[in-house]
Amino acid sequence: MASLTSRHPFNLYYNAGEYVKICGTQDGYFPDFGHHMANEMGGVWLHPIKLLDGFWLKVTDLDSDIAVWARADGYTSESWGGSRFDYDHGLSHIPVSIERSQFAPDDEKGMVAEYEISAYGKGTTRLKLELLSRTDLRPVWYSDEIGIIAGTGETAEEISSRKVIVKDNAHDWYVMIGSDLTGTDIRVGPEIYGPELTAGKGTGVSFVTECSLQEKEVFRFRLFVAGSESSRETCEQTYAVIERDYISMKEQKQQFYHKLDERAVLTIEGEDELNEQFAWVKRNTQWLVQQVDGIGRGLTAGGPTYPWWFGCDSTYALQGVLATGDHQLVKDTLNLLLEKSREANGNGRFVHEVTTMGAVSNPGNTQETAHYIAFVWEMFLWTGDETLLREHYDYCVQGIKWLLEEMDQDGDLFPSGYGIIEIAGLNMELIDSAVYTAKALQALEQMSLYLGETERHETYQQLAEQAVRAVNAVYWSEQNSLYTDAVAPVSDILPKVDYMVSLAEKQGITGYREYVDGLLADAGESQQDRGWLLNKNWVIVTPMEAGIADQEKAERALETMRSRDFIGDYGTYLAAIYQQGTMTISTGAHAVAEAAYGHPDHALDLLRRMGKSFSRVLPGSFSEMSPDYGCVVQAWTIYTLAVPVVRYFFGIQPEAQHRRVTLAPDMPQAWKHKSCSLEHVAVGDAQFDIYFETRESKRYVSISNTSGWTVVLDWKGKRRESSEIRIEWQLEQ
Structure with missing residues (x-):
């Protein structure tokens, strides 16, 4: 599965599981922004509560005494729902490169950020590392109108030198932060900030260590975050599961997106950009799925603003x-x-x-x-x-x-x-x-x-x-x-x-x-x-x-x-x-x-115009407002691409209640002699593969109909039907 990279450090990104959403800028930072909740729409959210304002990494070269809060210069949207940050040029002569990858498991209330520090300097590079997070436990917008207001402060408790749990003073809202970073040096307190003075009322949690790296040696560590909107016990249990199983969770997420990519696969000859956009808009839609215990699961409107x-x-x-x-x-x-x-x-x-x-x-x-x-x-x-x-x-x-x-x-x-x-x-x-x-x-x-x-x-x-x-x-x-x-x-x-x-x-x-x-x-x-x-x-x-x-x-x-x-x-x-x-x-x-x-x-012309805004802000996504403002990912974009293509260009008219599908294709002129396919189209409990191709100057449509439903072709006023497993019809010019 392809991934997409950009170098626009101040643009936003949106990284999501079905429970947790992460939003910051593509340089790896977490600036305050937002109008529904002034300065509070970014960070790490376990809806309906916020967990963190953000997290940051400070790197100090102990020999040259150069200290830098690492800032990424490359960002990648992974096709499986994760994000990657590359730090190659922003480390101020410290001879290391850094890669940070992060993801939120779809079925757990937490997230993982993985760091790899690679040394390229001759001899030994001695580093001091500080991995810092800022908590900010608060409810989602409009909660005060129904009487839910965050406490005036938070209480932090060190579980060990590498685990801290934080509670809102007025509610059973918890976030647990930890790392497998070596060492025992830890600092916790509301006065502790990283490179950004965020507006949240929470506390800072800082894990510090030192390490020595030889040329080409790689040092790896992780940040784990788990939350609960209901109890400490649940928060601790979730943290333990993520810390133990994050590798398999990542693999499960990759497998899930692979299956998602296999649904409604569009392949139009010579339309690589449109094919790619169609694939990504399905992934974008999954980013916007939100589960909240006690309320349900559904597609949200847009991230991060709605x-x-x-x-x-x-x-x-x-x-x-x-x-x-x-x-x-x-x-x-x-x-x-x-x-x-x-x-x-x-x-x-x-x-x-x-x-x-x-x-x-x-x-x-x-x-x-x-x-x-x-x-x-x-x-x-x-x-x-x-x-x-x-x-x-x-x-x-x-x-x-x-x-x-x-x-x-x-x-x-x-x-x-x-x-x-x-x-x-x-x-x-x-x-x-x-x-x-x-x-x-x-x-x-x-x-x-x-x-x-x-x-x-x-x-x-x-x-x-x-x-x-x-x-x-x-x-x-x-x-x-x-x-x-x-x-x-x-x-x-x-x-x-x-x-x-x-x-x-x-x-x-x-x-x-x-x-x-x-x-x-x-x-x-x-x-x-x-x-x-x-x-x-x-x-x-x-x-x-x-x-x-x-x-x-x-x-x-x-x-x-x-x-x-x-x-x-x-x-x-x-x-x-x-x-x-x-x-x-x-x-x-x-x-x-x-x-x-x-x-x-004319429909295709409009889709091409919209396509010019693809990846302008967030790699792999269309912004709410074309070309480059509003939410960085918006739910109704899948309507814009899928409905003209599936319902009209391929002409799929479902009647699942009768186990019947009618095809009334009306392709753009630019596609009429090209190979065009839409595979694994789901109607009811059936799936269909539809192929258009030209052979010896004649146009054909082929349908894989493994469920044996009735398939009707409505072409130029004439109707044909079949319930065969494999159907092929010549399209008369």
């Missing part, structure tokens, strides 16, 4: 997770969010944001409930898990009732409230909420039919047809050949004008007031609901992304959105009015929309 669970992010990201085969992660995440939605709301509303302490900081934006309902049906199509469908169905029924009654006071099938774009004041009948409500009704139409609820099926069918017609009629702007951001009467827009103008001016946008005045003039005296293109936010692509746009309108809107007004060097702008921000989700939804309406070349 290391907890979100409704909106999940219903996008999990579409990509379904397509790449980790169906258990999909079930775990959605079940966690369902449980929290029931606890916090109980009325069908789907939560927006859940911290790892279990606190719901936002009970849910309007769009999220609709998107959740739509996603439940897609989850069922991929998994065929009827028990899971039934677990979610009742809440989906409640959810559509909440949307169409409490949130849709005027009964036009356009629920009000905040959508994906969380801009204060824009809590109107927004396009994304309306689109996903129509999609949710279509999903409930299918769910109720499958579950034999005839009366509900008829109701949802009628409402779905009405909602789709309404979106296409009311949100469409004939003048602009676009769907609009929102629907509202003039009286709802007027009070928001000054605020919207102030937002635009803060972004350096001139002429926005004149633009809005023009919209108001076009509206005239009418107080009827009408569509408003207030910002041309990226969500105006959702009618096409969700597949509910009329064909003619979709073609016009997509053509309009292919301009430089909407698309920049790295993908689709968050808002065409501003042209100042690009996210993987805005680009992804746009790419899905192009692919859904038969434009794979």
